[in-house]
Amino acid sequence: MKKYLNEQKPKTAIVSAILILFISCFTIFTGHDIVYAGASSITTVSGSMTVDEIAGLEKYNSCDYGIVTPNLDQGNTNICWAYATASSSEISVLKDKLDNNTKDTLRFSPTQIAYRTYNRDKDPLNNTDGVYSNDKWNVTGSSYNTFLMLSQWCAPVAGNVSAKADAYENNLYRLLDAEQIDLYSAGSYRINEIKQAIAKYGAVTGSYYNARETYYYNTKGESRDGISHAMTIVGWDDTIPASNFQPKAASRNGGWIIKNSYDSLPYFYLSYDSPVGNVCGFKYANKHEFDFNYFYDNVSDAPMRSESNSKCVSNVFLAKKGDDKHNEYVKAVNVATYGYNLNCRVKVYTDLTDPGNPESGTLSAVGERTFEYGGYHTIMLDNLTKIDNGTYYSIVVSVDSNSGGSAYILYSLNSSGNTHYKSSYGWNDIGYAGRIKAYTVLKEKEETEQKTDISAARYDAIPPVSFTGRAICPQVNLTINSQILIQDIDYSISYKNNKNVGTAEIGINGIGNYAGSLTLEFLILPVDVPIRPDCRMEISVNATTLSDIGLPAGWQWEVPDLSVDNLTSATAIYVGENKDNYKNTTITISLRKEQPAGPNPDNQNPDNPNDNNNDNNDIISNKPDVIPAIIVSVVTGIILISTVLLLIIKKRKK
Numbered sequence: 001m002k003k004y005l006n007e008q009k010p011k012t013a014i015v016s017a018i019l020i021l022f023i024s025c026f027t028i029f030t031g032h033d034i035v036y037a038g039a040s041s042i043t044t045v046s047g048s049m050t051v052d053e054i055a056g057l058e059k060y061n062s063c064d065y066g067i068v069t070p071n072l073d074q075g076n077t078n079i080c081w082a083y084a085t086a087s088s089s090e091i092s093v094l095k096d097k098l099d100n101n102t103k104d105t106l107r108f109s110p111t112q113i114a115y116r117t118y119n120r121d122k123d124p125l126n127n128t129d130g131v132y133s134n135d136k137w138n139v140t141g142s143s144y145n146t147f148l149m150l151s152q153w154c155a156p157v158a159g160n161v162s163a164k165a166d167a168y169e170n171n172l173y174r175l176l177d178a179e180q181i182d183l184y185s186a187g188s189y190r191i192n193e194i195k196q197a198i199a200k201y202g203a204v205t206g207s208y209y210n211a212r213e214t215y216y217y218n219t220k221g222e223s224r225d226g227i228s229h230a231m232t233i234v235g236w237d238d239t240i241p242a243s244n245f246q247p248k249a250a251s252r253n254g255g256w257i258i259k260n261s262y263d264s265l266p267y268f269y270l271s272y273d274s275p276v277g278n279v280c281g282f283k284y285a286n287k288h289e290f291d292f293n294y295f296y297d298n299v300s301d302a303p304m305r306s307e308s309n310s311k312c313v314s315n316v317f318l319a320k321k322g323d324d325k326h327n328e329y330v331k332a333v334n335v336a337t338y339g340y341n342l343n344c345r346v347k348v349y350t351d352l353t354d355p356g357n358p359e360s361g362t363l364s365a366v367g368e369r370t371f372e373y374g375g376y377h378t379i380m381l382d383n384l385t386k387i388d389n390g391t392y393y394s395i396v397v398s399v400d401s402n403s404g405g406s407a408y409i410l411y412s413l414n415s416s417g418n419t420h421y422k423s424s425y426g427w428n429d430i431g432y433a434g435r436i437k438a439y440t441v442l443k444e445k446e447e448t449e450q451k452t453d454i455s456a457a458r459y460d461a462i463p464p465v466s467f468t469g470r471a472i473c474p475q476v477n478l479t480i481n482s483q484i485l486i487q488d489i490d491y492s493i494s495y496k497n498n499k500n501v502g503t504a505e506i507g508i509n510g511i512g513n514y515a516g517s518l519t520l521e522f523l524i525l526p527v528d529v530p531i532r533p534d535c536r537m538e539i540s541v542n543a544t545t546l547s548d549i550g551l552p553a554g555w556q557w558e559v560p561d562l563s564v565d566n567l568t569s570a571t572a573i574y575v576g577e578n579k580d581n582y583k584n585t586t587i588t589i590s591l592r593k594e595q596p597a598g599p600n601p602d603n604q605n606p607d608n609p610n611d612n613n614n615d616n617n618d619i620i621s622n623k624p625d626v627i628p629a630i631i632v633s634v635v636t637g638i639i640l641i642s643t644v645l646l647l648i649i650k651k652r653k654k
Contacts, residue, residue, distance in 0.1 A: 052470075054199035055192060061235035061257055062202050067094035068234055069103045071259060071266040072110065078140050081278075082114035083261035084205040084230040085143045089156050089282045091234070093173060095202035098286050101158075108156040110261075111137060115163035116154040117146050120298070124168055125320055128298035129414060137163055143205040143230065143280040147178040148412075150282070151334055151376045151437060153293050173284040174439070175334070179375040181279040191272055194256075194279055195236060201281035203234045203259070208274050213264060216255070218245035218271035227277045232259040237269065245271045280375075290331060292321055292440045296419065296433035297336075297412035310408040312398040312422040314358035315436040322389035326442045329384040333367060335397050336435035338374040339407040346379045347396040350387055357427055358394035358420055369494065370402065378439065380492045382509050382517045387440070395436050396422075410435045454491055454510035455518045456480055462506070462522035467581040471499045474522060476506060480514075490514050501526045501581045526583040529554070529574050536590045539564050546570055549591075554579075558586075567591055 054060060062068050069090045074083050086108040094103060115137035122128065149155055153174060154167040161170055181197045181204065197204045209219045210229035235257035242250040250271040258270050270276070294317045322328040333346045345368045349361035365385040371377050387393045401407040411419070416433040457478040465472055473495050478485040485491055491508050498504040501524050508518040531552045543549055546567075547560040554576020562570065574585035 051196050051199040055195040058238045059236070060195070060198070061237075062091060062095070062198070063234060063257075065095075066103055067091050067202055068259065069094075069106060071263065072261060073263040074110070074261040077111075077114075077138050079110060079114040079138060080230040080261050081141045081143050081145065081205070081207075082110040082117070084232050085113055085146050085280075085282070086110045086156060087232040087259060087261075088143075088201065088203045088205050088280070089173075089284065091203040091232070092201050092282050093284055096283070098173065098284065106158065107160070108158055109161055109163065109165075111163040112157045112161060112165060112167070113146060113149075113155045114138070114141075116167055117141065117149045119164075120149065120152065120154055121167070123152065123293070123295070123298075125292060125294060127294060127296055127317070127416075142207065142278040144180055144278055147180075147280075147336070147376050148297065148435070150175040150178055151336070151435075152295060172287050174287060174290050175282070175376065176285050176378040177281070177283040177371075177376065179281050179371070179373050179377070181281065181373055194233065194276070197279065197281045198233060198235065201283060203232050203281075205278060205280045206231055206233045206256075206258075206276045207278040208270060208276055212247070213262075213268070214246045215265075215268050216240070216244040216246055216271070217268055217274070218248055218250045219274040220250070220271070221248045227275065230278065231261065233257070233276075233279075234259050240269055242271075245269075245273075289441075290439040291442050292328070294438040294440065295436075296416035297414070297435045298433070299412050299414045309421040309423070309428075309430060310411070311400065312396070313409040313411075313430070313434045313436065314394050314396040314420045314422070314427070315416070315434050315438075316352065316355050316358055316392055316394045316418045316420070317438055319387035319389050319391050319393060321440065321442060322387070325444060327386050327445055328389065329386050329441050329443060330365065330381060330393070330395075330438050331384055331441050332378050332380045332439040333395050333397065334376055334378045334437040334439060335399075336374075336376045336410040337399055337408065338410060339399070339401050340374070340405055341370075341372060341401050341403040342374065342399055342407055343370045343402050344368065344377065344379060344397065344399045346381065348381060348385045349394045349396065350385060350391070352392040352394060355392045355418070356420070356429070358396050359427070361393065367494075368496065376435075380494070380509060380511075382507065384441070384443075384515060393438075395438050397434075397436055451510070451513060451515040452480060453516040454478075454480070454485075454508060454514040455516045457485060457508070457518060459518075459520065462520060464523040464525050466525050466527050467501050467578070469499075469578060469581075471495065472504065472524060473498065474506070476508070476520060478508065478518075485514070498524070500524065500578075524581075526581055528584050529576075529582045532584075533572055533587060533589060535587065536592070539567070539591050539593050541594050564591065564593075 069087065072083060074080055090106050090108055094101065094106060118134045118136050118139070153171050155171065156173065157165055157167060157170040158172050181193055194204065207227035207230045209222060209227055211219065211222045233256045236254065237257065238254040240253055240255050242253050245255070250273045252272055255269040255271045258268050260266055260268065296315060319328055330348055335344060337344065346366060347363060348365040349359055350364045352361040354360040365381040365383050367379040367381040369377065369379045397409055399407045399409055411430065411432040411434055414433050415431055417429065419430045419432060419434040420427045421430045457480050459476055459478050462474050462476070465474065476493065478491065487493055490512050491510050491514060494507040496505040496507065503521050504524055506520040506522070508520065510516050533551050533555055537549060539549060543564050545560065545564060546557040546562050551557070551572055555572050555574055558571040558573050569588055569590050572587050572589055574582060579585060
């Protein structure tokens, strides 16, 4: 890197001074931190601005908020993907303030992540078919390979521990979400979606084609375009000139701020022109949020999916951890999905009478969540669901795409005998292990009875809001006995039907010292259509029907085939996108027939109809003769006057 930079040394002191001044206006790299002019003024990473607002900024850098841990050097290993997973996970934990750790004290082990991705001990509940081991860790991969292992709580492990350390004993955090932003599309990416993911998670992993080291890198035009090295994307800067990038200038300004896993180049800018793949974000909860993890998927393999049998899938489990002093409760469900704009619904049935029929018990809890991308996501239930030791319970999950695209629940190739899919003929053994997990907690029996029912909470009425085209998530203020309740500590919150006009719902579920649920409602009101036609229009002489008269996008004539002869008005209606969310979708437009062009009555020259003023034309045509005559007259007058004056002077001298 130093050699590369020294090759561009200026040859004069003046040039050097100019370059120093120029570079100072852009990026300064010092040690393990990247600093740039014009740093964002956001007060917190997510508190004072929405994800969309942060994504709309020209510049953003998570380093500015003290949540980016120092770089680690991967050396000669092949596990850049594990370093990227560890780094982005650290940033997510610090962003969410899960404990008292700081960027200088929190450290996840990349080697432990890599090893446990390919080597897993038998799970504590003995629901899988034993140890899975390849006795390897220094192999190529991607952050996506870590999703299954993280969902099984095999990592991440904090501290300087052995790669083979007991994951279940040393694990301090529980995976909530592992999301692949561009699922199965490694060669392309969408800039705004990645910005939103960074704003949401604090950082994301990514992969690019690594052919050289330079502070401003554009991989476009290298020996090949592709991906070969994983890294962590911690921010962006849209203002970097395209000419700054090497080895060739980019086609557009701006690039990603990259945290690397090499000491030789700890941070650099990657041009937006460079293909990026394996973009993943992670979200965690503290260890004390969940105690046990029920699952059957023990193998990290290519998931199987089928339109016919992966829309509604269930895992049936045997409850194992309750005893005389403790009750066991299902608190949340983790499910692996494929697709975009997904809506996932969960039902928990307890006390099954037939383990082969997941719906043969009592429906005890439900949960629902939408998410934009596939991956592993956790859905909180509307209430803690007690499962008695030695009884069977089921987790039934159904999924579909809000945009009408593909939507699947993923399977593992190993067989469980307890995974079923629902068809028109009922429930069927699928033959594979569904990637569905039950997160449970233990509660002392007397502790459970002391919980406060959150349905007793007081709250302010939520005023109506106007349709925006996006999901609307108003904040709520809850109090019980003058005690202000805190979101994610005292209760969880979910939204339903909160995008389109109508009545939206806010689901409040007690957590911590609170139990039960509460449903709030608010109205979403229609708004005027953004673009409306003019209320007065002129009918072209060539128009024969209303269809010949153009209208703005989304609008059409109520009767487009109506003749325009002697027509003075007509009705236009809005039929475009989101039409049900708009008001004033009908407008009456006044029409006036355009007058055809005719002869000009002011024309005085019948021989030349284009001549509208003969007098003026005569003047213009005579100008070449008039001007020389005037000049001659003036010169002659001057000569005469001069001659007379000379004669007078001579006469007086005599």
